[in-house]
Amino acid sequence: MRIGQISTLSLAVLLSACGNDPDVTQYGAEPTLPAQHRGLLPSMKIADPAVWGKARPIVPAGYTVTAIATDLLVPRQTLVLPNGDILVAEGKGGGDAPKQRPKDIIASFIKAKGTTSVKGGNRLTLLRDSDGDGVYEGRTVFAEHLNAPYGLALANGSLYVANQDTLVRFAYQSRQIRASGPPVKVTDLPSAINHHWTKSLAASPDGRFLYVGIGSNSNITERGMAAEVDRAQVWQIDAQTGAHRPFATGIRNPTALAIQPGLGQLWAVVNERDELGPNLVPDYLTSVRDGAFYGWPYSYYGQTVDPRVRPQNPERVAAAIRPDYALGAHVAALGVAFSAPVMGAKFGDGVFVGEHGSWNRDTPSGYKVVFVPFRGGRPTGTPVDFVTGFMGADGKTRGRPVGVTLDPRGAIIVADDLSNTLWRVTPTRAAQRVASR
Amino acid sequence: MVPPFLGALLSDVAYADAYQIQWLNFASWLIVGGMVFCGLTLLCAAIDLLRRDRRTNDVVGYFVLVLATFVLGFLNALEHAKDAWATMPGGLIVSVVVAVLALASTWVGFSKFRAGAVA
Numbered sequence: 132m133r134i135g136q137i138s139t140l141s142l143a144v145l146l147s148a149c150g151n152d153p154d155v156t157q158y159g160a161e162p163t164l165p166a167q168h169r170g171l172l173p174s175m176k177i178a179d180p181a182v183w184g185k186a187r188p189i190v191p192a193g194y195t196v197t198a199i200a201t202d203l204l205v206p207r208q209t210l211v212l213p214n215g216d217i218l219v220a221e222g223k224g225g226g227d228a229p230k231q232r233p234k235d236i237i238a239s240f241i242k243a244k245g246t247t248s249v250k251g252g253n254r255l256t257l258l259r260d261s262d263g264d265g266v267y268e269g270r271t272v273f274a275e276h277l278n279a280p281y282g283l284a285l286a287n288g289s290l291y292v293a294n295q296d297t298l299v300r301f302a303y304q305s306r307q308i309r310a311s312g313p314p315v316k317v318t319d320l321p322s323a324i325n326h327h328w329t330k331s332l333a334a335s336p337d338g339r340f341l342y343v344g345i346g347s348n349s350n351i352t353e354r355g356m357a358a359e360v361d362r363a364q365v366w367q368i369d370a371q372t373g374a375h376r377p378f379a380t381g382i383r384n385p386t387a388l389a390i391q392p393g394l395g396q397l398w399a400v401v402n403e404r405d406e407l408g409p410n411l412v413p414d415y416l417t418s419v420r421d422g423a424f425y426g427w428p429y430s431y432y433g434q435t436v437d438p439r440v441r442p443q444n445p446e447r448v449a450a451a452i453r454p455d456y457a458l459g460a461h462v463a464a465l466g467v468a469f470s471a472p473v474m475g476a477k478f479g480d481g482v483f484v485g486e487h488g489s490w491n492r493d494t495p496s497g498y499k500v501v502f503v504p505f506r507g508g509r510p511t512g513t514p515v516d517f518v519t520g521f522m523g524a525d526g527k528t529r530g531r532p533v534g535v536t537l538d539p540r541g542a543i544i545v546a547d548d549l550s551n552t553l554w555r556v557t558p559t560r561a562a563q564r565v566a567s568r
Numbered sequence: 569m570v571p572p573f574l575g576a577l578l579s580d581v582a583y584a585d586a587y588q589i590q591w592l593n594f595a596s597w598l599i600v601g602g603m604v605f606c607g608l609t610l611l612c613a614a615i616d617l618l619r620r621d622r623r624t625n626d627v628v629g630y631f632v633l634v635l636a637t638f639v640l641g642f643l644n645a646l647e648h649a650k651d652a653w654a655t656m657p658g659g660l661i662v663s664v665v666v667a668v669l670a671l672a673s674t675w676v677g678f679s680k681f682r683a684g685a686v687a
Contacts (some may be wrong), residue, residue, distance in 0.1 A: 169650065169654065171643070171646045171647070172646060172649075173649075231593050232592075232593055232596040232597070233596055233597065233600050233645070233649070234596070234648075234649040243663060277681065325594065349651070350651050351651045351652055351654075352589070352651075352652045353592075353652045355588070355589040355590065355649040356589075406650070406651055406654070406655075438651075438653060438654075439651055439652045439653045439654040441652065441653040442586040442587055456644070561578060
């Protein structure tokens with residue numbers, strides 16, 4: 132009888148948290164922001180991993196996808212070097228974040244089912260395609276013994292790597308296949324707890340400044356405000372001295388940064404807060420303005436107050452600005468890259484966004500690479516699917532996209548940290564002809 | 569089960585007053601502790617209930633009371649799994665109810681069934 136009662140209760144509780152996730156317009160500058168809602172249990176739909184086998188990601192007609200590296204040790208972000216070599220940052224951080232509540236233990240156990248069981252490599256792998264046939268036959272370990280490396284940038288002959296605790300640099304010369312020595316520390320990065328551990332990275336066009344995205348130390352301050360010092364910020368770091376200042380604040384989890392070609396403007400994709408319902412809060416793509424406050428934790432999308440934060444701060448809420456472009460709730464955008472005309476007419480002007488995929492939603496969102504078209508240097512319209520098929524029609528998940536990078540010779544490199552594969556998507560010749568017309 | 573459930577209630581009060589998240593962490597774990605003892609109590613009450621020779625109205629009433637404590641205690645654990653102030657005021661209210669139920673169960677348990685008195 133006891134067990135019967137309990138299971139009836141759990142079922143009722145589960146049902147209260149479930150239900151359909153009605154599709155709402157959540158793309159663009161003016162996303163629909165429904166009322167906040169959370170059942171007794173947060174909605175959780177975790178990826179059910181499967182191997183690719185003969186299956187492949189799906190790309191638009193006129194494009195080809197190939198796996199250029201497999202069996203990587205949790206690839207996250209990539210960097211295409213001037214000679215065409217590809218560097219892959221491999222690692223898995225955040226393991227030291229304490230389990231403060233019973234919930235943390237249960238939630239991390241459940242979420243781990245949707246990720247790879249491979250141990251992070253803490254290294255950079257270099258891939259080389261010597262003859263330009265699209266097969267990367269050369270593979271070396273460029274550097275190892277790093278600490279969950281994530282963000283990568285090359286500027287003024289230095290290769291910068293954002294570990295989960297430090298920003299470091301290697302001297303880099305063209306065609307190098309292995310670092311010539313241990314890395315030099317540029318500066319320490321905030322790493323206590325590291326609830327959101329990824330440190331995204333971009334270099335200013337002149338190489339003077341480095342921008343590092345630092346995620347919040349909680350979903351919504353449930354680890355206390357003291358844990359949030361220097362978190363949910365984008366730092367501007369002087370490449371020479373290592374001195375830093377907060378460039379943007381209240382930016383919950385800026386998981387990837389990119390510089391807009393020609394304009395030099397910094398852009399970010401940002402993961403917003405969970406447990407407010409299936410359609411809250413949309414993750415976003417935004418130009419990052421110097422000195423801007425993006426609301427976290429007090430509010431989202433400008434002035435919509437989050438009641439879970441105490442004490443509240445109406446002054447900060449009033450100062451919060453709206454991001455530029457909503458990508459949809461819970462898609463977990465982890466990669467962003469500006470395109471170029473070489474990618475074909477339809478995908479030539481805009482950004483590619485890698486979406487790792489949701490957990491806090493009954494109907495999964497994300498699990499694909501989308502293209503956000505730009506016009507006049509600004510995002511416009513709705514995102515277009517570019518690479519899909521990571522979550523199959525059978526409900527199994529074969530891959531989860533993270534970093535996306537443009538190879539200026541005409542390819543998009545997609546890191547997949549579930550199948551530990553690097554995918555390369557290229558326009559076929561017909562599409563390239565269209566582009567060059 | 570009274571001390572942990574009462575401790576959870578007091579921790580909730582402290583969080584509601586000071587906004588210090590650590591009180592909420594204390595409350596979450598105290599509820600887990602309370603649930604362990606509540607589960608053992610429920611097991612004993614269920615055994616009494618199943619023994620036909622001992623099934624009196626008191627036994628049935630006691631079982632229902634402990635069951636109510638257990639169910640609401642579980643509900644309280646879920647309420648406390650919300651983030652930060654999302655636990656309030658629901659968590660505090662359920663904590664009050666659970667503490668009262670735990671106290672009532674314990675009271676009934678000790679007053680109605682003295683060890684050795686029921687032969």
